[in-house]
Amino acid sequence: MAPIARPTYAVIARTANVSEATVSRVLNGDDSVHPERARRVHEAVEKLGYKKNRVASALASGRTGLIAVVIDDDLSVFSDPFWGTVTSGVSRVLMENGLQTVLMVSPVGSADGGVAQYLKSGEVDGAIFFALHSDALVTKLQKQGLPLVITGTPHSSNDVAFVDTDNFGGGYAATRHLMNQGAKKVAIITGDIGTTAAKQRLDGYLQVYRESGHVPAKGLICEGDYSFESGQQHAKKLIAAHPDVDGIFASNDLMAMGAMSVLQDMGIDVPGKVRVVGFDDSLIAQTARPALTTIRQDVVALGEAAGTLMIAQLNGQDVEPVILPTDLVVRASA
Amino acid sequence: MAPIARPTYAVIARTANVSEATVSRVLNGDDSVHPERARRVHEAVEKLGYKKNRVASALASGRTGLIAVVIDDDLSVFSDPFWGTVTSGVSRVLMENGLQTVLMVSPVGSADGGVAQYLKSGEVDGAIFFALHSDALVTKLQKQGLPLVITGTPHSSNDVAFVDTDNFGGGYAATRHLMNQGAKKVAIITGDIGTTAAKQRLDGYLQVYRESGHVPAKGLICEGDYSFESGQQHAKKLIAAHPDVDGIFASNDLMAMGAMSVLQDMGIDVPGKVRVVGFDDSLIAQTARPALTTIRQDVVALGEAAGTLMIAQLNGQDVEPVILPTDLVVRASA
DNA sequence: AAGACCCGCGAAACCGCTTTCACGGGCTTA
DNA sequence: TAAGCCCGTGAAAGCGGTTTCGCGGGTCTT
Numbered sequence: 012m013a014p015i016a017r018p019t020y021a022v023i024a025r026t027a028n029v030s031e032a033t034v035s036r037v038l039n040g041d042d043s044v045h046p047e048r049a050r051r052v053h054e055a056v057e058k059l060g061y062k063k064n065r066v067a068s069a070l071a072s073g074r075t076g077l078i079a080v081v082i083d084d085d086l087s088v089f090s091d092p093f094w095g096t097v098t099s100g101v102s103r104v105l106m107e108n109g110l111q112t113v114l115m116v117s118p119v120g121s122a123d124g125g126v127a128q129y130l131k132s133g134e135v136d137g138a139i140f141f142a143l144h145s146d147a148l149v150t151k152l153q154k155q156g157l158p159l160v161i162t163g164t165p166h167s168s169n170d171v172a173f174v175d176t177d178n179f180g181g182g183y184a185a186t187r188h189l190m191n192q193g194a195k196k197v198a199i200i201t202g203d204i205g206t207t208a209a210k211q212r213l214d215g216y217l218q219v220y221r222e223s224g225h226v227p228a229k230g231l232i233c234e235g236d237y238s239f240e241s242g243q244q245h246a247k248k249l250i251a252a253h254p255d256v257d258g259i260f261a262s263n264d265l266m267a268m269g270a271m272s273v274l275q276d277m278g279i280d281v282p283g284k285v286r287v288v289g290f291d292d293s294l295i296a297q298t299a300r301p302a303l304t305t306i307r308q309d310v311v312a313l314g315e316a317a318g319t320l321m322i323a324q325l326n327g328q329d330v331e332p333v334i335l336p337t338d339l340v341v342r343a344s345a
Numbered sequence: 346m347a348p349i350a351r352p353t354y355a356v357i358a359r360t361a362n363v364s365e366a367t368v369s370r371v372l373n374g375d376d377s378v379h380p381e382r383a384r385r386v387h388e389a390v391e392k393l394g395y396k397k398n399r400v401a402s403a404l405a406s407g408r409t410g411l412i413a414v415v416i417d418d419d420l421s422v423f424s425d426p427f428w429g430t431v432t433s434g435v436s437r438v439l440m441e442n443g444l445q446t447v448l449m450v451s452p453v454g455s456a457d458g459g460v461a462q463y464l465k466s467g468e469v470d471g472a473i474f475f476a477l478h479s480d481a482l483v484t485k486l487q488k489q490g491l492p493l494v495i496t497g498t499p500h501s502s503n504d505v506a507f508v509d510t511d512n513f514g515g516g517y518a519a520t521r522h523l524m525n526q527g528a529k530k531v532a533i534i535t536g537d538i539g540t541t542a543a544k545q546r547l548d549g550y551l552q553v554y555r556e557s558g559h560v561p562a563k564g565l566i567c568e569g570d571y572s573f574e575s576g577q578q579h580a581k582k583l584i585a586a587h588p589d590v591d592g593i594f595a596s597n598d599l600m601a602m603g604a605m606s607v608l609q610d611m612g613i614d615v616p617g618k619v620r621v622v623g624f625d626d627s628l629i630a631q632t633a634r635p636a637l638t639t640i641r642q643d644v645v646a647l648g649e650a651a652g653t654l655m656i657a658q659l660n661g662q663d664v665e666p667v668i669l670p671t672d673l674v675v676r677a678s679a
Numbered sequence: 680a681a682g683a684c685c686c687g688c689g690a691a692a693c694c695g696c697t698t699t700c701a702c703g704g705g706c707t708t709a
Numbered sequence: 710t711a712a713g714c715c716c717g718t719g720a721a722a723g724c725g726g727t728t729t730c731g732c733g734g735g736t737c738t739t
Binding site: 017062064065066067069070075077080082084091092094095098099102103106111112113114115116117125128129132133134239265268269272275294295297298299300 | 416418599
Binding site for chain 4: 020021031032034038039066068071072
């Protein structure tokens with residue numbers, strides 16, 4: 012059981028021949044300590060291999076050094092590699108700043124479930140939300156002054172700090188690419204329209220149409236839900252209703268794969284007859300046949316941005332939302 | 346900044362008209378308190394909406410209520426959906442037991458890097474290791490008495506608690522299936538042979554051969570590294586060296602996909618000419634064309650088992666390793 | 680030269696819970 | 710009935726930092 016006995020301030024103070032208060036000052040970067048005394052403290056710390064006890068520090072200061080990463084896991088969202096990757100980015104940045112990541116994979120639900128209680132009770136210094144479906148909790152926590160960062164654009168425009176991919180730009184680029192390749196009649200299979208990301212990607216798609224002076228024909232806009240099956244199902248409907256569709260932009264790779272599988276089963280050549288573009292540049296995009304043209308987002312950077320925004324807030328700085336650029340990755344499918 | 350003022354033991358004690366010591370006893374399940382007094386305490390707690398301050402509790406008791414999940418992130422391992430999924434399982438079980446998950450995605454490396462320091466300094470009550478490449482740190486921590494669980498079979502047979510999938514059984518089932526389907530000459534593309542999982546899957550493969558009375562021909566055993574490219578590369582070599590190969594068992598889906606892509610490019614029919622089986626039942630297995638026959642492991646269960654093992658250790662129970670069964674998922678590729 | 684300030688520093692209170700210790704009373708034992 | 714126990718309980722001492730407060734001495738006014 013023995014977490015090896017570690018020196019305390021008492022020992023450091025004695026060794027450096029100063030008071031514990033001074034040790035605390037030095038170790039917390041209070042610059043009002045005489046350099047010579049500070050040096051002595053640092054020496055003692057070095058010599059004794061001292062490491063601050065976070066728990067004691069937390070109790071006294073009220074700062075726990077813990078940041079919660081909350082993943083609203085109504086379905087097993089976390090199995091989506093996306094979130095894992097974002098989290099690793101967050102974690103890295105936080106660790107570099109001496110903070111730890113507390114992971115909470117849980118149906119967040121109401122504004123006062125278990126997770127809510129935990130966050131409200133001051134046991135973390137801040138919280139980063141993923142895949143948020145309701146703003147109620149966020150609003151509540153924000154009122155309490157808990158530093159918050161949201162990954163993904165929130166619905167309501169509280170002035171919560173958030174980070175997101177440029178979904179609009181991505182949707183625009185995907186659609187524009189299809190058109191540039193010669194597609195005339197481009198359909199979109201959106202993601203769950205309850206997510207802002209799906210809406211923004213759709214907006215990008217619409218923008219291209221707007222610029223082209225046309226409007227997408229009835230039925231070209233299909234409301235999917237990010238699932239493989241949804242891609243299949245909408246592709247079938249599309250081909251039935253619009254046999255002359257020659258471009259499909261799916262709001263994620265998985266749906267793009269679903270669509271492609273249907274097209275191929277029907278003997279429709281991709282990209283010869285219909286071009287397909289996905290979104291995410293996930294593993295399946297790379298391994299697909301034909302390899303999927305898609306929109307890449309820098310997921311790790313997203314996490315890092317979230318972490319950075321959190322740090323900034325903890326330092327009392329004002330923060331602006333961060334929108335990260337996307338890249339069009341051209342492969343065989345379009 | 347204001348984590349709303351919460352009641353303390355002092356208040357509870359006053360309200361219930363008992364001492365703080367008694368409050369502590371009641372709240373920690375010490376049964377030596379008179380039922381009537383205990384009731385009063387519970388009432389007060391209820392009425393005041395009291396929630397224990399974990400930090401203070403941790404300082405006084407030495408138990409932080411935090412379990413570290415350490416992911417050795419030499420490459421961005423965490424972007425593998427596998428780990429995210431395991432983690433969600435762990436997290437769920439821990440939360441149900443009032444513990445929090447501290448995520449550390451970091452190159453673990455030596456036995457005394459930052460992570461090591463953190464773990465050694467008693468700031469967590471236990472640690473769960475993922476994707477472990479060296480046992481040095483584990484051994485060290487174990488000596489210090491830190492409860493440990495390893496996900497995946499460790500190399501050295503310290504008696505550390507671990508959970509793993511039945512890799513041997515999975516490898517066996519995959520190979521056996523190929524044979525049952527009529528394959529005569531079955532190759533294997535192993536994973537990074539530095540991992541025990543890869544070795545065990547290989548052992549399963551070998552076992553089938555052993556039972557069949559044959560030995561795999563020279564060159565049928567290819568040492569891959571779990572990457573798509575590695576699957577491609579080995580498939581090429583295989584076909585060149587053994588044009589009559591009619592079965593390939595790849596140690597993960599990604600390599601299986603790589604292999605399939607090469608076969609298809611060469612005009613070799615899958616499964617007509619060569620049957621292919623993967624491992625993991627990841628998303629790409631489902632979306633592949635032909636859909637990939639593979640070995641499914643219950644990844645969430647793996648995480649839950651790890652969490653459960655940790656809880657057991659914290660309760661001072663002796664624990665045995667847990668090996669979870671696999672399922673053969675038959676799809677189109679074999 | 681005396682009063683007003685400022686600065687660096689230590690003593691001590693404090694954060695909120697846990698745990699040891701000792702006390703008083705009811706019971707058993709001789 | 711006296712001595713010995715056991716039990717439920719509260720007082721108080723931590724746990725290891727942080728932070729307030731005030732002191733002594735040097736510097737700056739007037």
